[in-house]
Amino acid sequence: MKSGPFNLNWLKLTSANGGAVALNNTPKGAESSCIHPVEPPKVAVPDRIKLNQLGFTPNAEKLAVVPAVDATRFTVVKAGTGEQVLSGDLSAGAIWEPALESVKLADLSSLSSAGDYELRVAGVAEAAKFSIATNAYDAVNAAALKAYYFNRASTELLEANAGIYKRAAGHPDTHVLIHASAADAKRPEGTVVSAAKGWYDAGDYNKYIVNSGITTYTLLAAFQRFPTFFTAQSLNIPESADAVPDILNEVMWNLEWMLAMQDPNDGGVYHKLTSKGFNGFEMPETDKSERYLVQKTTAATLDFAAVMAAASRIYRNYESQYPGKSAQMLAAAKSAWTWANANPAIYYSQPSDIQTGAYGDNNVSDEFFWAGSELYITTADNNYYTGLNTTENADVPGWGGVKSLGWISLAQNLNSLTSAADEALIKNRLDTLATGIASKKATSPYGVSLETGDFFWGSNSGALNQAMMLLEAYQLDTSKIAYRNAAQALFDYVLGRNATDYSFVTGFGVKSPLNIHHRPSGGDGIAAPIPGFIVGGPHPDHYNDCGSYPSPLPAKSFVDEQCSYSTNEIAINWNAPLVYVSAALQVLAP
Numbered sequence: 374m375k376s377g378p379f380n381l382n383w384l385k386l387t388s389a390n391g392g393a394v395a396l397n398n399t400p401k402g403a404e405s406s407c408i409h410p411v412e413p414p415k416v417a418v419p420d421r422i423k424l425n426q427l428g429f430t431p432n433a434e435k436l437a438v439v440p441a442v443d444a445t446r447f448t449v450v451k452a453g454t455g456e457q458v459l460s461g462d463l464s465a466g467a468i469w470e471p472a473l474e475s476v477k478l479a480d481l482s483s484l485s486s487a488g489d490y491e492l493r494v495a496g497v498a499e500a501a502k503f504s505i506a507t508n509a510y511d512a513v514n515a516a517a518l519k520a521y522y523f524n525r526a527s528t529e530l531l532e533a534n535a536g537i538y539k540r541a542a543g544h545p546d547t548h549v550l551i552h553a554s555a556a557d558a559k560r561p562e563g564t565v566v567s568a569a570k571g572w573y574d575a576g577d578y579n580k581y582i583v584n585s586g587i588t589t590y591t592l593l594a595a596f597q598r599f600p601t602f603f604t605a606q607s608l609n610i611p612e613s614a615d616a617v618p619d620i621l622n623e624v625m626w627n628l629e630w631m632l633a634m635q636d637p638n639d640g641g642v643y644h645k646l647t648s649k650g651f652n653g654f655e656m657p658e659t660d661k662s663e664r665y666l667v668q669k670t671t672a673a674t675l676d677f678a679a680v681m682a683a684a685s686r687i688y689r690n691y692e693s694q695y696p697g698k699s700a701q702m703l704a705a706a707k708s709a710w711t712w713a714n715a716n717p718a719i720y721y722s723q724p725s726d727i728q729t730g731a732y733g734d735n736n737v738s739d740e741f742f743w744a745g746s747e748l749y750i751t752t753a754d755n756n757y758y759t760g761l762n763t764t765e766n767a768d769v770p771g772w773g774g775v776k777s778l779g780w781i782s783l784a785q786n787l788n789s790l791t792s793a794a795d796e797a798l799i800k801n802r803l804d805t806l807a808t809g810i811a812s813k814k815a816t817s818p819y820g821v822s823l824e825t826g827d828f829f830w831g832s833n834s835g836a837l838n839q840a841m842m843l844l845e846a847y848q849l850d851t852s853k854i855a856y857r858n859a860a861q862a863l864f865d866y867v868l869g870r871n872a873t874d875y876s877f878v879t880g881f882g883v884k885s886p887l888n889i890h891h892r893p894s895g896g897d898g899i900a901a902p903i904p905g906f907i908v909g910g911p912h913p914d915h916y917n918d919c920g921s922y923p924s925p926l927p928a929k930s931f932v933d934e935q936c937s938y939s940t941n942e943i944a945i946n947w948n949a950p951l952v953y954v955s956a957a958l959q960v961l962a963p
């Protein structure tokens with residue numbers, strides 16, 4: 374728990390600065406043995422070149438990590454030929470601390486013609502193949518979004534849309550019980566309510582408002598920035614034939630569930646919809662366990678308010694397809710805001726009979742900032758802005774730390790803010806953060822901003838959330854190419870320029886995870902996992918989930934096994950910045 378307090382997933386632990394960690398939810402199949410002792414790690418020269426396994430768009434910065442062999446030059450040839458199209462100097466060798474790897478960098482950026490290539494370095498046995506294509510990231514973006522469709526609750530997935538991953542409907546969630554922790558006079562314990570739809574959160578089948586909040590918002594933020602890109606996209610989901618961009622159809626599936634999580638009597642929002650414990654690796658339709666709405670919390674209510682206020686702005690433009698929805702969402706946001714201000718410190722406390730994820734968060738100042746920002750933008754009511762603590766810096770967001778989502782929205786809506794807003798301050802908050810991240814990239818032996826402290830649970834989403842913040846700052850000042858390049862580097866990192874040699878997105882790249890911790894992928898009898906999911910990624914704290922790991926080093930401690938919920942699970946909040954960043958790089962560096 375020493376770092377990355379907000380990206381933990383499976384255990385959905387209380388944040389590192391927030392106290393207790395509940396470790397009583399060991400999943401089925403987890404082993405109780407200790408991680409095997411390993412030799413103290415030594416500096417090593419990797420045995421292969423590492424680069425983005427999906428290749429590059431023509432105008433992207435194109436870096437490759439090369440083993441620190443004696444050679445000082447690299448060459449690039451057209452694939453399958455000896456025709457040299459580029460040569461250049463390698464950087465001096467240096468050690469990347471998170472992996473203790475001695476490496477050099479090759480900069481291929483001056484090559485921009487579409488095609489297939491090989492990077493060759495004397496002394497490295499295998500050439501690295503890569504491609505340059507104008508649509509290099511279209512497919513991974515579509516798959517990362519389609520993954521949400523595959524994680525839909527309460528519906529059958531038809532073969533026409535899901536192909537071999539078709540499945541029966543699971544978890545109708547039309548008969549959900551009010552848990553004792555959520556009971557009040559108007560909805561006593563055992564009251565039956567309906568809260569259908571939504572996305573399964575991760576490898577499990579439960580639905581959590583806090584994690585849905587940042588997820589749903591990030592997808593809306595991507596649409597807000599790149600509407601033309603997303604409007605042209607077809608995901609082959611059941612709503613693909615209608616006049617709404619598919620990303621907004623998909624997001625609506627979760628928004629409708631979220632709306633049902635608000636207590637209509639007082640505006641408070643239930644923290645989660647869950648069974649009492651985690652079920653086994655079975656398909657959704659066979660899990661018949663009773664499900665509950667558990668405890669209204671301040672964090673869930675504020676995340677809900679923020680998402681609904683933001684969604685109200687975007688769906689205003691789709692009134693004919695979703696009549697009344699925008700107004701309904703704004704009203705829901707306002708009543709949630711009222712409840713949270715009357716109940717400003719109701720923190721999640723896991724009831725003794727509930728073992729699923731906690732998503733506990735005992736600091737809601739950031740949630741107040743985010744929700745206040747969204748309500749200000751949507752309503753243009755200056756009282757929301759003057760209530761914001763604008764001394765808050767921007768940081769890299771996570772489910773428990775969401776203030777930067779407010780900074781993003783303020784930045785995205787600069788043209789429509791009232792005069793109460795301090796435009797220079799808003800830009801400065803994002804620029805300062807981006808400058809810091811980009812400076813780490815500039816001096817990194819791997820050419821990426823990730824340092825040892827960045828390898829926490831869900832490290833891949835941390836990388837992509839850094840990239841998202843960089844790209845938001847870049848869009849405020851497109852002269853700052855270093856921000857875009859630093860984001861590209863982080864994207865390259867998750868797609869292969871890393872110490873494990875994996876592309877961490879299922880179905881994409883030369884080598885990608887096959888045995889993800891995801892119940893439908895584990896229970897469907899199909900060898901290949903559902904495509905388009907990014908796994909959590911390497912970090913050194915494993916809670917004995919899988920026995921031994923191949924390396925204790927932060928950037929190498931990853932295993933492609935289903936038991937590894939700590940490194941190989943998937944989660945909706947981890948896919949969302951993948952959607953944002955892949956779209957942004959496709960659009961901004963074509």
Ligand SMILES: [Ca+2]
Nearest residue numbers: 612613617619
């Ligand atoms: Ca559509």
Ligand SMILES: [Ca+2]
Nearest residue numbers: 736737773774
């Ligand atoms: Ca928080």
